[in-house]
Amino acid sequence: MTLKELSDMLGLSPTTVSRALNGYPEVNETTRARVQAAAAKHGYRPNSRAKGLATGKSMVIGHVIPSSSQHEMVNPIFGDFVAGAVKTYTEHGYDMMFTNADDTSIEEAYRSLFQRGAVDGVVLQGPKVNEHRISVLSKMSVPFIVHGRSTGVDLPYDWIDVNNKSSFLRATQFLLDLGHRRIALINGLEDMDFAQRRRDGYLAALAQAGIAPEPNLMRSAEMTEVYGHHETRTMLALDDPPTAILISSMISAIGVRRAIDEAGLQMGRDVSVIAHDDDLSYLKNGQDVPIFTATRSSVRKAGEIAANMLIERIKSPDAPTKTRLLEAELVVGRSTGPAPNRY
Template identity: 50%
Template structure:
């Protein structure tokens, strides 16, 4: 039995029945008791989704993940979702994950704004020249961006890691050890986070007077085979890099595999510095971790971004929130002075 059928059975309007079921004070006690008794007798259970919409909120947050030449659904993303999901649950919100082709993403946002099924969305992986932020602003749909565009003072809420500073710092650390040829294994550089990491790396080399070598700069999916293939290539060079800067612990594992196959020792013959080394299922831990790393918890980022969005939904006039986190530098066993030194 649905709401209309229950109302017809009671010879009341659906509005009166709905208000009686939801405890509105303008419904008399006699009518409310009559409606509740009929609902129980006819095994009627109101739709929580409909009830929430009737009260002006869906209590649902959406994560829209576009698929293109690479996928955002990876171990980094799952850690972020875990942190965000726990935060939503504590606040009484549900979460939906919509995976779409990149060309369909705009239509999904327009649908959300039109039918009111969600109270807000998280924007993942901002790209250089991203159009989604302007679209969401036009639609009036609350959102928070995990990351940011190239404009730091943008008129929307975001949380990001200082990727430029992290990679500038890591490159300077390797230069201070005496490394002169440092390779970069980066994510796709049409993504803003990877573009900023590249720029930090280039800035440090430029300041040190080190020539830029495009042959030792790689941009691709941050997975184990990426690091393996990059290291297989550079280790064949007559003057191979003595240090590698990697955007994730996943390609770092592939790099270690290639270094071992070449008969070399990671941290002795080739130094490695990695970012994103604290995945829930893959911890770079111990008194002296395996990798020297730049550490920033993706799980914690998911928690904080979710908190920011819920605050925006509940206090729509609260203004914009910008948070820029600094990565922690952790010294491990994967770095040393170059062999010739």
């Protein structure tokens, strides 16, 4: 069924039907309910191009990938976030567009997208501690949302984030309660805001316990399996190795587990491990009993929420800034236990 056929059947104009299906406030609730019921009954799904003509919108959401982070396209965390966002986009009749831009031409890339009417809004992912993209978009006064936050940006903007500091504070305290005193941190790149917040939580828990942080137990790099393996192998070779390791990624945790096995040690008995789990579709933390004790927060769910928040911003550009802070759940698995008695 086409938009015209549906509007003719209802005795309404195509514009009214389109606006009713897209939640525009000028359509009264009785008409909106009638249109939605007829669309559902006859299996009508709006065409994004037709909706664009009726509403003056492109019905496209943009994701700009900086050249320095093209690896994000094959990162399962990025993929799950996008999968969640696409689910929401589809429900609201939006399409999605990826584009790439050199780090030196980010502002031109965003400006071109909006001036050409190619997108109605953009999602900014992977913000750094000082994220210049936020100020660029804020100055342009265009709809956008940030997946994460930027400590160094003192501007109002829409964002959704996990409470990274709180989750790593709690995880470190859990290990301290098990008697661990030599706790290592295998973190992400610490110019990334999430990684800095996780480090801050880890350091705060150590400080509360009166334990001075040791630089040789704190590592920072891109979160790959090889990185987790290499850093764990190096730290286990220390004269006084860690009894517990806190890791910023389930991907790196696989490498950590491999290094522990290769050293002839048992995870959970000789070395306790806690990882951050984004509850990925293709990298599940075990079945009934989790493999890793983990701070868990679904990145797919974050994608759904972020997309809804951005669509609300597109519809109401002058509405007050909205933020959403998600709390991670501490899930106890087989990878943690009391600190071993080495003496």
